[in-house]
Amino acid sequence: MAARFQLEIVTPEGRVYQREVDMVVLPAADGELGIYPQHAPLMTLLGSGEIIARRGAEEDRILVTEGTAEVRADRVSVLTVFATNEAEVDEARAEEARRRAEERLKEKLSPEETALVQASLAHSLAQIKVKRRRKS
């Protein structure tokens, strides 16, 4: 039995994460899901939150907002529009993204666009929150 599995995170900007991990916590739409190797095949919607990937003593935390995850016995693939590794969060950039999103929301937008801009806003807010929490 494989003790580890592949975790990959794909966004429209490319494959942002690809690693062997021991377990992963996914922020599913209705609560967190802990995935260990040999999990039953599952497809789930993701909400806003952190993907926590454990590799031995290390762990990676990746912020995601909306998306889907496909869970298989030997791999987990996450498809999302917004994913940011917490180690790479840049508060100034997040602040800038938030400001842009808020401005866009004032314009007249189609429902789909509004949904995406709102997701983008939520994503930047999550980044800012993580940064603040780390500082304090």
Add this chain to the structure above:
Amino acid sequence: MPSTRNIRRRIRSVRNTAQITRAMQMVAASKMRRAQEAAVNGRAYAEQSIILLAHAARSLEDFEHPLLEVRPTRRRAVIMITTDRGLCGGLNANLMREATRFDTDTTLFLAAGRKGAQFLARTKRRLVAEFTYSDRPTFAEALAMARTARQMFLEGEVDRVEVLYPRFVNTLTQKPEVRPLLPMKAMWEEALTGKAAEAARTEEGVHYLFEPDAKAVMAHLLQRLLIFQVLQYLQETKASEHSARMVAMKNATENAEQLIKDLTLTYNKIRQASITSEILDIAVAQMAIT
């Protein structure tokens, strides 16, 4: 024989042209790098989405969704993505040749990019909508196209939507391609032929759990994929455009340089010939005197 002054003038004019093409080459080269990166990086998302959908659809025997409905094709819409500007080699011409293969009576065209729109208007094809997109295609631009296409499909105005765009292969090669967009089932059925089909067959019998439910997951995937697939096509086009322009301008610069070389050679020959004949004249004159 042309005079030396004429040749000098021509050399100067060719040199000016070379300067312009070289500048355009530089601009295209710097834009090309970014555009190529975006196009190549964006592929994973669409590919992964299609695989995911194919897996899900296999697991759900009788799943139905308006965007998946396959109907006999009476009328189709083609989204033709071209560039706004020329000077990019045969890129647009190749796309136009591809566009002429569609039956004029049963095909509605949507044009993205000015060159395509001009071509469709000129050849009196049925152009129903025109879109613009920027140098860095945005989500909003892709959304506008996807929304129009979806509306036409859902209202039964057309039974199939295809995209005609130049696929970016590498800097030297761009291939015009026609890919199905709607019904979205066609998207993965086509993608799953060949090698991917082999892998998919071994997947049979895998049944997924869905969280919160199959409908929500599929709806989310379909909606996102439709838009990002269009965005991906726009990015491919941009990568192709800048690559083609870079190569075209590089060739133009090299041609101009060759021309300058040839002209300089002719110029020197004429100059030497006139010097020789002048010396000859002087020598003859001198002989006549003595």
